[in-house]
Amino acid sequence: MADLQVRGLGFHNLPPLSFSLAAAELVVLSGPSGCGKSLLLRALADLDQNQGEVSLGQWQREQMSGPDWRRRLGLLPAEPHWWLNTPAEHMPEVSAESLAELGLPAEALGWQISRLSTGERQRLALLRLLANRPDALLLDEPTANLDQANSLRVEALVRRYASSTGAPVLWVSHDAEQRRRIADRQLLLDHSGIQEQPWT
Amino acid sequence: MDLIVLTPFDLSLSAILVLLLALLSYRLQLGVGRRMLIAAARSTVQLLLIGMVLKFLFSQSDPFLIGAVTLIMLLVAGHEVMARQKHRYIGPWAFGIGTFSMLISSFSVTLIALVVIIGVEPWYSPQYLIPLLGMLLGNTMSGVALSLDNLSRSAWEKRAIIEAQLMLGAHYYQAIGQIRREALRSGLIPIINSMSVAGLVSLPGMMTGQILGGSPPLDAAKYQLLILLLIAFGTGMGSIAAVYIGSIRLFDERQRLRLDRLRAARD
Structure with a gap:
């Protein structure tokens, strides 16, 4: 069980941001497009240069190497990339059940990457990420290319992962319906900074 | 004759x-x-x-004069390696990586050839040193430049794939591993090809020169073989140095991909 603490995170041209996520909490992040939501996730995963303190549970990120940190703080980008031929080559064993949970057949792991639809890539990328067993999840519009049924499947899977592992989840979503459905709390990011967004 | x-x-x-x-x-x-x-x-x-x-x-036999000439040759070679990069490293790195790799690829090999293999006395005799060094610089330069260009260009173009691996917790050498290998291969293929066809398709320049100059063909062939083998070794060492230093420079201490250390391509 680990909470995510962010103090004075500075990146791009935004003012320093401070916020926190409790263990197992699912927080939705929204804001006008181009305001830096994806950059915020990248800064948290330490993929771009940034300042400030980020800690996960008892761990300060400076206490571990970049790769170890990114392994714990799993980032799912809006457009996941693949570099080998089939999904199976990109990840350790994934059970048929978890594939089925996302509405994918067991053979999906052997499909050619080039023939996958955007939605299939997105769901498989989530499984690839979860196979690392990260301690926190940063999800950048993970259901952007999915229909309602598959969106619900992804939501349920992430929910269950969070409650079983205690991982906090920061979820970027443009869909107001979805935010209402899944979020414990809402954060709003714009050029002036990040703030708690009350339910309306 | x-x-x-x-x-x-x-x-x-x-x-x-x-x-x-x-x-x-x-x-x-x-x-x-x-x-x-x-x-x-x-x-x-x-x-x-x-x-x-x-x-x-x-x-002349003034070692300092000869040394100065070789230094100029090295610096020009380093500059040439830099000039052939589509995406150059920013700051002194572009020139530094090129020059250091050429130092590895040519100076060390020339020294081995002069002292250990040919046994010239004194080892800095300009009749041997300058042509050998020139031949090695000239021929290993293409391999080193190709490797480095391939590395920086692929890193630039495959940014998304490198970062996808970093996101999943890969170390920098895993994320750039494939690109590194391809860059090295691209630098080594030309010398492998020219060794394969030497004597069959092409009569390499040095041998041709010696034969035109009146040397017995077999002696010319032996020198040519020596040069080819040295070029192969030098190209390999120089390319490995360039690609390793170059790829380490593409990442920072947090193992982030730092393409801002490369200049965007002109044209």
Whole structure:
């Protein structure tokens, strides 16, 4: 069980941001497009240069190497990339059940990457990420290319992962319906900074 | 058998051929005509100059003078490696990586050849040192430049794939591993090819030169073989140095991909 603490995170041209996520909490992040939501996730995963303190549970990120940190703080980008031929080559064993949970057949792991639809890539990328067993999840519009049924499947899977592992989840979503459905709390990011967004 | 001395007229004939090629390139809109002429003019001036410099140098045995000449050769080679990069490293790195790799690829190998293999006395005798070094610099330079160019260009183009691996917790050497291997391979393929066809398809330049100069063909062949093997070793070492230093420089202490350390391509 680990909470995510962010103090004075500075990146791009935004003012320093401070916020926190409790263990197992699912927080939705929204804001006008181009305001830096994806950059915020990248800064948290330490993929771009940034300042400030980020800690996960008892761990300060400076206490571990970049790769170890990114392994714990799993980032799912809006457009996941693949570099080998089939999904199976990109990840350790994934059970048929978890594939089925996302509405994918067991053979999906052997499909050619080039023939996958955007939605299939997105769901498989989530499984690839979860196979690392990260301690926190940063999800950048993970259901952007999915229909309602598959969106619900992804939501349920992430929910269950969070409650079983205690991982906090920061979820970027443009869909107001979805935010209402899944979020414990809402954060709003714009050029002036990040703030708690009350339910309306 | 004496060497038939080339007259300026003979050289003008071959220069006309290059002019024709430049003209053709202009008609076909290849856009390399100008560069071709400049390069031809450069080699004319440079070769005539070096001929005169060598004539003077061979009559000298001052190690400092010889050292200064080799240093200039090295710096020019390093600059040339840098100039061939589409995406150059920013700051002193572009020149530094190129020059250091050329130092590895050529100086060390030349030294081994002079001291251990040929056994020249003294080892810095300019008749051996300068041609050997020049041959090694010239021939390993393409391999080193190719490798480094391939590395920085692939890293630039495959940014998304490198970062996808970093996101999943890969170390920098895993994320760049495939690109590194391909870059090295691209630098080594030309020398592998020229070793494979040496003597069958091509009579390499040095051997041709020696034969034209009247050496027995078998002696010329032995020298050529020595040079080819040294070039292969030098190209390999120089490319490995360039690609390893280059790929480490693409990441920072947090193992983030830092393409801001490369310059965007011109054109």
